[in-house]
Amino acid sequence: MLPPLNIHLTHLETAPLLQDVSHPDAPSAQPTNESFAHRVSKVVQEPLTPLSKFLCVLALIFLLLSSIFIGLFAGAQHKLNSRDGETKPGETVTVTMSFSTATATATATSTLTTTYSAPVPVPTKSPEENTCLTxxxxxxxxxxxxxxxxxxxxxxxxxxxxxxxxxxxxxxxxxxxxxxxxxxxxxxxxxxxxxxxxxxxxxxxxxxxxxxxxxxxxxxxxxxxxxxxSCMNEDLLNARGSTPLIRVVKTVRDLYKGKTTIVDAVTGEVKDAEGDEKSQRNGLTAAVAYLHSRGIGALFAGDIEGDVGRDPNFMTFYFGQPSLGLPAKEYYDEEDITDLYQNVLERLLLTLHEEENTESPAIEHTTPGLVVHEERLRVWPPWPWPPWDGDDGDKDGGDKKPVNRTKEAHKMAKSIITLEKKIANASLDLDVLLQDPIATYNPVPFSNLTEALPEFDFPAYFSTYAPRNFPERVILTSTTFPTSLSQILSETSNSTIQAYLETRAALSLASNLGIETEAWLAVRSLEERLRGIKPGAVGDRAxxxxxxxxxxxxxxxxxxxxxxxxxxxxxxxxxxxxxxxxxxxxxxxxxxxxxxxxxxxxxxxxxxxxxxxxxxxxxxxxxxxxxxxxxxxxxxxxxxxxxxxxxxxxxxxxxxxxxxxxxxxxxxxxxxxxxxxxxxxxxxxxxxxxxxxxxxxxxxxxxxxxxxxxxxxxxxxxxxxxxxxxxxxxxxxxxxxxxxxxxxxxxxxxxxxxxxxxxxxxxxxxxxxxxxxxxxxxxxxxxxxxxxxxxxxxxxxxxxxxxxxxxxxxxxxxxxxxxxxxxxxxxxxxxxxxxxxxxxxxxxxxxxxxxxxxxxxxxxxxxxxxxxxxxxxxxxxxxxxxxxxxxxxxx
Incomplete structure (x- = not known):
């Protein structure tokens, strides 16, 4: 706070601004006995001449301009003072201020001189309330x-x-x-x-x-x-239809049926094989390895992470539960959701196998990558159908009677949901899986896993990825899940397991097809329901x-x-x-x-x-x-x-x-x-x-x-x-x-x-x-x-x-x-x-x-x-x- 101002009035003029001394009737310049108030009253009561009015306006304009210039001068002087001179502690400063006033007949100018002692400055810091106006x-x-x-x-x-x-x-x-x-x-x-x-x-x-x-x-x-x-080329994607997905699904089916060797599973090269390679165990292993190699979850999850109980930086194999077709267990108990999911699975089974069985012969059209299948144009429905085996897993052929395609797809979709629900019930609840690292850390010898799940050939599974790095022990996120999965597989038909694996591929990959394909539309309908998206609404492609x-x-x-x-x-x-x-x-x-x-x-x-x-x-x-x-x-x-x-x-x-x-x-x-x-x-x-x-x-x-x-x-x-x-x-x-x-x-x-x-x-x-x-x-x-x-x-x-x-x-x-x-x-x-x-x-x-x-x-x-x-x-x-x-x- 500044000290009190000592104000000294040094000059005051009261004479009129203008006086006409040439007129014979001009008033004497000698002092009179009239008071100042009386003289002002007389002036105010007199009618203003045109000249007086003009001078009045001129005085007001002059007052306004003076105020503006004085303000600008004071601001500039302040900046110059702040730049060129610093006030020293205890130094006496004299400030002179001039004031101008004007009336219709007179102007008075006052000069004020202010003297004060500057305080000792405190340590410099930014203002407390520094508002930014950038x-x-x-x-x-x-x-x-x-x-x-x-x-x-x-x-x-x-x-x-x-x-x-x-x-x-x-x-x-x-x-x-x-x-x-x-x-x-x-x-x-x-x-x-x-x-x-x-x-x-x-x-x-x-x-x-x-x-x-x-x-x-x-x-x-x-x-x-x-x-x-390649993603933005929607015309080409729609023209190709479901063909790329069908090839993946067909590979899964061929692997499951033993039409290729386990070593070829990851590459996807399908070769005819004989003897032991046709066994269900090898077929299941090959199909699952193929899916996992493409980031598609099925039956179980295999992850590579540090062995947190022994050496967190030594990367080992974790065996756990898979993702499900629906986001959470609770959905499998809601009839309206499972009905929709079943419908989606039916649509996938029907469209994939329908298009696959009409894939050859084909004729190329002028659009690059566009293949229109001649057989599809003239033969419908395909035969034989369905392409999977019967519920008993009969692979011997025999006399087969025509089946109702829609009815069979409906039955198979229902069986897939039953299988998934069993897997869900055998899985840990998410709060345990995600919040209890002690409960989910169960190291066991590698042989324990193979014994608990004999339906699966783990040595062959590992050989498709890293044949030189077989783990001595693995980590189970659940001690009961391998045995439960074994029981589920043993009581589930081959045809259901095969259809489950095929639909896992379709659910994971259909979004990469053109948006006009049936597979894309089927999977999208499920997403729309689960997320509350407006049916048919598609976002920005870019x-x-x-x-x-x-x-x-x-x-x-x-x-x-x-x-x-x-x-x-x-x-x-x-x-x-x-x-x-x-x-x-x-x-x-x-x-x-x-x-x-x-x-x-x-x-x-x-x-x-x-x-x-x-x-x-x-x-x-x-x-x-x-x-x-x-x-x-x-x-x-x-x-x-x-x-x-x-x-x-x-x-x-x-x-x-x-x-x-x-x-x-x-x-x-x-x-x-x-x-x-x-x-x-x-x-x-x-x-x-x-x-x-x-x-x-x-x-x-x-x-x-x-x-x-x-x-x-x-x-x-x-x-x-x-x-x-x-x-x-x-x-x-x-x-x-x-x-x-x-x-x-x-x-x-x-x-x-x-x-x-x-x-x-x-x-x-x-x-x-x-x-x-x-x-x-x-x-x-x-x-x-x-x-x-x-x-x-x-x-x-x-x-x-x-x-x-x-x-x-x-x-x-x-x-x-x-x-x-x-x-x-x-x-x-x-x-x-x-x-x-x-x-x-x-x-x-x-x-x-x-x-x-x-x-x-x-x-x-x-x-x-x-x-x-x-x-x-x-x-x-x-x-x-x-x-x-x-x-x-x-x-």
Missing amino acids: PQCIILASAVLSSLDETQDPCDDFFEFANGGWLKEHPIPSDKGSTGTFEILGVENKRLIQQILSQDSSSVYEAALAQNADHDDKLLLRKLRGLYD EYCVGKVESAMGFAAGRYFVQETFGGESRKKGTKVITDIVSAFKKSLKNLKWMDEESSDAAAQKADALRVKVGFPVSPDTQDPGSLARYYRSVKIHKDTFFENILSARISDQAKKWNKLGRQRDLEEWEMWPSMVNAYYNPPANEIVFPAGILRPPFFSQFWPAYMSYGAFGAVAAHELTHAFDSAGRLYNQQGKLEQWWTNTTSESFQVIQECIVNQYASYYVDDGHGGKVYLNGNLTSGENIGDSGLIQAFRAWKANYPQSLEDGDEFILPGLNYTRDQMFFISFGRVWAQNIKPASAVARVRSDPHSPNRFRVEGTLSNIPEFAKAFNCSAKAKLNPPNEKRCLFW
Whole structure:
């Protein structure tokens, strides 16, 4: 505060501005006895002459112009003073100010001289309320304001408060089951890749095709664009019909019937074989190996991962339960869904075998790749039908009578569902499979598996992938599943097993056909029902095709995506957010009442040992086109064979996976490609990974104020860090080994809080669209919910860095947002979970996804953070401000 001003009036003029002394009647210049007020009154009462009126107006204009110029001069003088001269402590400053006033008849000018003593300056820092008015800040503020619904009470419904405006502006597209920030950013990332892949693109990467471009870059772009173009050629895809899928299905059938050797199973080369190779055991093994080599699940799942009980980095074989035709067990108990699923299977069986039996002879037409089968045009229905054996598995032929095709397909589809339901009942529930790593780690000698499932030839199965790396022992995710599967196979007819394997291929691959094919339409109808998609609605083809390119060659596409989007200090600043959160977490461990000192020290050591990966991998090295070219060497791409291109990429992926068997883990390897809008924690590797795809708005920007970056991307980073200490992650030590490394006392205390969060989320439900409620599985979602509770670590990390961040100018205020920085932190968190979702998709998510619906990821998390209620001054009765004894407080 400045000292009082000492004002000295040095001059005052009262004489009139103009006086006519030449007129004979002019008044005397001598003083009179009239008062000043009387003289002014006389002047005012006199009628104004035209000249007086003109002078009046002129005086007013002069006053206005003077005020403007004085203001400009004062501003310029202030800038000059601030640049050229610094006030010294205790120095006396004299300020002279001039004031001009004017009336109709006179002008008075006053000069004020001000003298004061300047105070001793305090340490320099950025202004507390430094509002940013750059275009970037205005755009960001506008985006935040438009997402809010300020009619909602943030203490009772923060999801609607933070996202209500966004939800109204983003209706769900008819071809999707949901839309949200994750989905929309994913589409934006795909559009960037599409610009790179388009042949007419003006992207900077066109230079890679120039004469002097790197050979490997040209090779990569040729493959990427070839795959994309083959997907975009819808006319050719529709013209080819179901032929590519039929070939796969026919191979499965021939393998199952023993018409080829087991060694040829993965290559798909069908050869006549005699003797023992016609046995059912070899046939089943060959057919399943063929499907698995193409990423198609059937009967069981085989995965390669570290042996977490012995050496987390030694890659071994895990035997587990397969995926099902329906997303979750519960659907097999719903008659309307199973009726639809049965209809889909019938349609697949009918169309595939109908088209296959009319495949030869064929005549080529002028359209490349278009084959119209002459037999199909003149002979219908095909004979013999069905192509599988009877229910008794009779392979001897004999007299066969014509059958009703539709009736037989109906019967077979029903048998497939019965088989799948048995497999589902023999499988572990998802909450055990995903949340209990101890229950799912059951190492046994290799011979135990072969004895438990004698219907399958495991040595032959392994020989198709890695004949030099037979495992000495394998890991069972369920000790009972191999025996149960053996029992199921023994009581199921050969024809049903064969039809099951064929439809598994069709369900997995039909989406790669033209959208006019019957197989595509059949599978699509099931997806529409399960996700609530409008029947017949088809989305943007380019978006779909870029997604296929990412899934097939994501690291190669990621090379160009990263160069396009991940520049400047994005990696540096994103990494700092993560490491700041790790530091905050370590500090908070000492304050946890439920964790003793021994466990706290061990947890800090695990946090220190955590590997942090940001942006893009170095294995394969996305900065090195040669590394990527070698990684995708085996992927064969042709511009006219989209279906076969996808198969080639799948075979390549499976070969890479199986090549790890019996080897040490590549610690630089990633499980996600750079453009993905996601992140993950890998317990055996003890690493958290953040692709460049999620380091973009609305999650992160290097130009954002810190409170928004820590609220949005910080929530993602804290979530993945907290996974290392959640219900499953806490069971892995700092080396990724599965063991008890907390004390019993700490583990017991943790389980009390875990039970609290299980019960909390089990009370939430979604609407099934028919007036019913589907409650969340608190056990299934507990790990993810505990991960979300890590938001408090992001808040603490931001607070700890706030003084320095403020001094650095990174805590600037956004215009038009009348919220505190603390409130903006939580608003930034809430916004990233904006999502509209259809009831069918919500039900599917509750049944199959360990993540809670987005609304509860916001409100369930915030109700357990007292700092949120304090930031918004929530009353004690507010929904999101329960008493501490009712909160599930982990950290």
